[in-house]
Amino acid sequence: MPLITDKERIDEALELLWVLNEDQHPDISHFRANSDDADTDAIIETLLHESLASLHGSEIHLTEKGHKAARGLIRRQRLAERLFTDVFEMPDDSVVSDACKMEHILSEELTESVCTFLGHPPNCPHGKPIPRGECCRKFKVEVVPVVMRLSEFEVSAAGKITFIVPSDASRISRLNSLGIAAGSIIKLIQKTPSFVIQIDETTVALDPEIAKEIYVRKVVS
Numbered sequence: 001m002p003l004i005t006d007k008e009r010i011d012e013a014l015e016l017l018w019v020l021n022e023d024q025h026p027d028i029s030h031f032r033a034n035s036d037d038a039d040t041d042a043i044i045e046t047l048l049h050e051s052l053a054s055l056h057g058s059e060i061h062l063t064e065k066g067h068k069a070a071r072g073l074i075r076r077q078r079l080a081e082r083l084f085t086d087v088f089e090m091p092d093d094s095v096v097s098d099a100c101k102m103e104h105i106l107s108e109e110l111t112e113s114v115c116t117f118l119g120h121p122p123n124c125p126h127g128k129p130i131p132r133g134e135c136c137r138k139f140k141v142e143v144v145p146v147v148m149r150l151s152e153f154e155v156s157a158a159g160k161i162t163f164i165v166p167s168d169a170s171r172i173s174r175l176n177s178l179g180i181a182a183g184s185i186i187k188l189i190q191k192t193p194s195f196v197i198q199i200d201e202t203t204v205a206l207d208p209e210i211a212k213e214i215y216v217r218k219v220v221s
C-alpha cells in the first residue's frame, strides 16, 4: 500500500487521534468513523510506518513521537481559535475552518507570541484544553502579556496603542479624532469611576466598553 507523504493529511490524522484520545475513544473503528481522509487504510498505515501511532488490539494510540507532534498541532489550532474569537471576534463556525489552516502556518516562535499576547489561555472557545507551552510556564513567574486590553492596564502606566478592535466600526474615526489610534502613546490616569487616559496634554474619558477594545503594549516612561 502506498504511504501518504502529504503532511497536511498526516497532521489531520494526528489531530483526530489526539481529540479521540481526549474523549477516551482510541478505538480504531472510531478513528475510521471520524476521519475525513480519502483513504483511511493508507493514512493508518502511514501513521504506523512513521512510528506516530501504534496498535494495541483494536485500539490505536499515539506514540511518544506522535503525541509530541499532535500536541503542537492542537496547541496551535486552539490558540488560533482564541485569536480569531477574542481578538478578531469572528463568528464561531468560520473560526474552526480558518483555525484548521492556521496550525500549519504558525511557527513555534509565533505560537509563543500569540499565546503570550492572549495571556496564555487555558481553553479554546469550545472549552477544550490548550496544551501548555514553554511561555505558559514562564508566565507564572516573570512574563506578563506583551499586549493587553486598556481595561486591564495598570493605572499610571504608559502604553502604546497596538490596535483597536471596535465592536462598532464608526467608533474608529471618533477615537482617531481624539488622537486614539494605533501607535499613540497614552497614560492611564484612572479606571474608576470612569476610564481616563492622557494623550499628549489632553485627558480623555472613555466608556469602559471602549477600554476593552483598545489593546496597548506597556512602554517604559
Ligand SMILES: [Zn+2]
Pocket: 078, 081, 124, 125, 126, 127, 128
Ligand atoms: Zn476549539
Ligand SMILES: [Zn+2]
Pocket: 112, 115, 116, 120, 121, 133, 134, 135, 136, 137, 139
Ligand atoms: Zn503560553
